[in-house]
Amino acid sequence: MLDFSEPSVWWFVTRSSAIVGWVFLTLSVLWGILLKTRILRGADNPEWLKVVHRFISGLAMLMVLTHMVSLYLDSFIEFTVADLLIPFSSEFEPWGVALGIIGMWAMVLVWLTSMAMQWIPQPVWKAIHFASYVSVFAVALHSGMVGTDVGTPWYTALSVVLITAATFAGIIRVILTRRSPAAATKASQATESPAEVSTPRPSVNSSDPTGRITCRVATRRQPATDVVELTLTPIDQDVEMEWEAGAHITVHLGNGLERQYSLTGDPADSRSLTIAVLNTHGPGGGSQWIHEHLRVGTELDIDPPIQAFALKPAHRYQFVASGIGITPIRAMLASLPATRDWQLLYLGRERDQMAYLDQLEADYPSKVTVWVSGERGGRAPLDELLDSKAQIYACGSEGLLNTLEHEVDSSRLHVERFIPVDRSGEHTSHALSVEWEPTGQQVEVGPDQTILDGLESLGVDLMASCRRGVCGSCELSVVKGAPAHLDSVMADEDKDELGIMYPCVSRASTDYLTVSPS
Template sequence: MQVQHTVVDRVDQVADDVVSLVLRGDGTGSLAPWDPGAHIDLTLPNWLTRSYSLCGDPTDRERYRVAVRHDPLSRGGSEYIHHYVRPGRALQVSLPRNHFPLLPAPRYLFLAGGIGITPLLPMLAAAVDAGAPASLVYVGRSTSAMPFAGELRSRYGERVRLVATRRDGRPDLAALAAELAPDTLVYCCGPAPMIAAAQAVFPAAYLHTERFRPAVRTFAANTPFDAVCARSGRTVPVAADQSLLDALHHAGHPVATGCREGVCGSCEVTVLAGRPEHRDDIGAPAGRMYACVSRSLTPELRLDL
């Protein structure tokens, strides 16, 4: 995995349980470019890797900004960032990747739930800069729990509607869908119930979603298979109770790791032959699979490793 070396420039509390980190390059050159919707993996000093959407200004090649919600069920990522990451701390980050690109459209509606605002912030800015009619419905339990709410209201005024559910209840997405102008692209990022509610009312062809937690789905029982690594010439058996990613790691094949839940895309591998069973929430491109969750429908998968 190609990495970039950054230094934490700022840590700011941007909501009750959310901090934003501004990362700058280590002085050896500009940071890699990115487009709205992109994310980076942060490799933390405790060896965990976590993915975060970039929510700063894509034209600023000197800095990245991400925001991190403190997850009470943290497996060590957000916990570490909230407690130990301070200005001056060196952090390795991946190159930006984008599974949630902003497509050209005559108009946009953005739907954000909580920390799901992060990929939508630069999208809204890009849409407004392009002169497209764009509005944001931003939902959180209270305005103090909604990162960047003040920044959004002061920058975009009436384009932004803040919905604090404790005060306002849930937004009526069916009413929003009913009054949607033709050809409006809808971008939604938030918790699973919000995405499900959006999928129930907006036409699939116009709705783009990104999850930060995997959808709950059921799959056939796991079966073992072999991963044939074409470049090394090694065959790696993958047991039924083991992920392809773990099997590859145990066999000494370095595959990048992030969420381990099929939502970040860090562990993408190229499939040369065989039929993968895709279990990710990203939508693997043809010829690729995500090794942390996806398995095989054939006894053997040939991988470009």
């Protein structure tokens, strides 16, 4: 049996935990860089890869904790708690030990903020996450300055591999995420006639205090009758617009309207965003204005991408789309690895009205089932075409989504809606007290008043676009209380799991709520 009173035992635990922790830390940073640059996109979908990243990071933290505890318990070295937690407290190799402590605290900061990322603004979280680079290089220097195995062949080889891997991945990160979209913009402008290239309005600051991003229309084409596809690139080329399949943006139109559109195309491209807009010729005027006024070179403001239709890890998928509902589904298909088991059921009235149909059939001939009601003489028999085992992701007409909700168990069905479901009958509104957690301000919200209106009366500046419970832009984190979800953004179970709500339409089952920015 091991005799833990022997210093040699703790020396072994300290050495091994330090080396294993260094390996996991480097692997975690390397994995994160590969996720950022989407090099791993062929391995699996993003959610699986993020789970692996969190698992590796957790193992690195566990090894660091083991390393520090073993140093404290080793009577031969006699480190105090202050020596292990405060830089330059230790008299033993003060610079080497201090670098290890700095690396450790950087790891803790990144790890804790990652656990709480749903409550932290994304720009803040991304800035903090850069501390992981500080951590990996501080730990490398710490190991080289105080490691007892420094100079041995195996240690030298391991050090070279870890440092080279981290450096090489960092170089890839810089190269792949600094690609300029200017060339693509010039090429796209050359494809349209001069008459179609509008004169850009004066550029505005892309770092708008409202969070809006000023973009230019880089390409415009028509993938189907009454459908226009627009590729948007930020005026500020340093802006990266990270998004995952299923995300959407709010577009601020020149006629004063705001409209939400699902992102389509390849989520690996963080330098541009692509939307496809169906001209509904309706009274709202949003889609018609886009078709008539947006040309290559036109500038407009958008809100950053919002994720409310996430593609979750699963072994088997079936995607169901009708009409313009193909746009988020197309992005999901692009994000899946070649080995993933999936099928697409694409429904439409006429072929010329089905955007991307020819491309999808050419790219995935064995995976796409097309049902054109104009050719087949009627609607698709969903009871025969639906996969009884797969996770089903659907976007399209209200009739399709309502049918799917009757045919498919809610645990397997994930939908995105264009029009909110009337859920007012699910909850009887009553007065409640709402607290804005960042300032402690409270407001009494009446039964006929929305929580969003109540918070805005306090002077709280919230992003809110549709105000109908569809777009998800007004998302808040629930600190205390129990929300009564009345929106149509995502499944109620998912919102409860994430601890979020949408105050534009949702209420509370309790007499109070404490909320904060999401």
